Amino acid sequence: MASVPCDIPVIRAALLGWYDAHARSLPWRSGPTDRGLKDPYRIWLSEVMLQQTTVPHATPYFLSFLQRWPTVGALAAAPDAEVMAAWAGLGYYARARNLLACARAVSADHDGVFPDTEAALLALPGVGAYTAAAVAAIAFDRPANVVDGNVERVMARLYAVETPLPAAKPELKRLAAALIADDRPGDWPQALMDLGATVCRPRTPLCAVCPLTDHCAAFAGGAPERYPLKTARADRPRRHGTVFVLFDDRGRVALVPRPDKGLLGGMLGLPTSDWQPVPAEAVPPAAADWGAAGTITHVFTHFALTLEVRTATGSGDFVWTAPEQALADLPTVFRKALGLAVGGAITSRRSSAALRS
Template sequence: MPDVSPDIDLIRSRLLAWYDAHARSLPWRAAVGAPRTEPYRVWLSEVMLQQTTVPHATPYFHAFTTRWPTVSDLAAAEDAEVMGAWAGLGYYARARNLLACARAVAGEHGGVFPDTEAALLALPGVGAYTAAAVASIAFDRAANVVDGNVERVMARLFAVETPVPAARPELRRLAGLFVTDERPGDWAQALMDLGATVCRPKSPSCGTCPVASECLGLATGDPARFPVKIKKADRPHWRGVAYVLIDDQRRVAVETRPEKGLLGGMLGLPTSDWAIGEPVAAAPVEADWRDAGAVEHVFTHFSLTLAVMTARVDADGDYRWMPIEAARAALPTVFAKALDRASAPDLFG
């Protein structure tokens, strides 16, 4: 590796020129040279993208902005409506934070997002990354926007040998070297695009990279080694049982899960506790239960095998009863899988 440092000014000029020519067209992004994107759309997209990909988030973004075109519209929505619309994006605490932030903007700021990083950071549920992203992209403020893509680009440009997560403060410092008052919003998005389309986690396309000549990671001959990572521990495996109760009107029993905990505040099927090893399970009602097999689901920190038991019962007041298709659309993915598993003709027919 050559004993040199990347040329900050050269990287900025080359990457901005590349962005002008190759910026991704995204539903929440203004075209290069166009007026800035409305802050609500920037904020909403950034919250959605924190734990998912652009292709997965895009239909959700369209659905939200069609149903709730402004932050004030979202603030006025019922919690259950928003939770149902969020199903499939994961991390449901973010949906609760989304509502809390929307209501703060509507109630305390007259429906107008504050335009500084510090004021944005004071909103409920808005962390350092989101505040910097909205300040930079929506208001063209000089802010250091650092996500996983930016961390990867910095780790490779500077060949940072310290493993993540310990390297993160240094990667943030290095990213900050590039932040200026010149086109800060475009700069933030250019870095994101470079990481997403060229400086990819695996098989980086170094031959098309506009700043390859300045990349110390490429100079080592193995740029994909960066950022250096410590091997993760194996994800624990949990088990549980989901109970699908159907009445004579082809409605399924659902319940609202506790506010705190996994899938908090969401609709769910009656279920046992989930635990490592065999679950301690007891059917919620006496019925002729049938074993419908099991479904598999992967959460961020553990995987889950959910056994599915089905029964026909008379509707009672202990549950909310929903038509099967409506329930399938409203339930989080893991429960929708269980409902699909139980959808045998001999049960629903």
């Protein structure tokens, strides 16, 4: 590890001064220019949405949720299916189920008011260490160690940490904890996250405009982009399956509820076979003249998926939905399959019309 200046007050003053001038404007923000905006509901909702999701992708979902459910009580009273449909496209659907469980606990057990300590927040269902620390710090000005991927990257470069991720996580968290102070505890984690997101970027860090360059061991070593080191990731295993896109004579598409537990649990989806390590013959959900529309691929956290898409016209005991509504509400993997099927259906109808003319 390179030699690192350890004047913590100077480092903090430099970063907070930079934050005062360059803080991002975000709809959930409690920052240097809007200190009165410390709604725990907004901050909690944003932190849950931002897990494994970028700010540009999460922002329209956040604004839509706020419009439909402006308070934690309103969200707690929402039907599960509506919330799951509104979440479609954000991925990691267990977060949506945890979101509802937490909202209902806050509403039922805390009179609709979020607890204001990290320990009490951590006791809420679906709230992990990171979210509890983030809400405690940003919403309630509690000194807390808020460490996301941006903060890990800043720490890894500031201290030139040679241990690769993920093994370095405890060390990076310890280094971040040493910089916490009672002064401006809500602004400090936001400043670190903004620095990582806009300046100390993964591939092209903007060291020339960084307020911490004079204190950064990675910069002093001449290769800041080298950090954080990462352990080589093994290839994702691949699974295979078949997805069935069934239309009725009114052009609606058949959907089915997925089991409450498991991947995409509790959501509406297209009927599918099991997703297996090797391709296997699939049993259609209804008797019909099934045709092949093509294949789609989708990558989940722990595996990649190839689905054969089959289409037909028929009937049965399904949840029948207009394709345009399904394309708005379904999880991404099913949107891909339906998009392929609808495109094929449109092409087929146009070809038939051309032949008739």
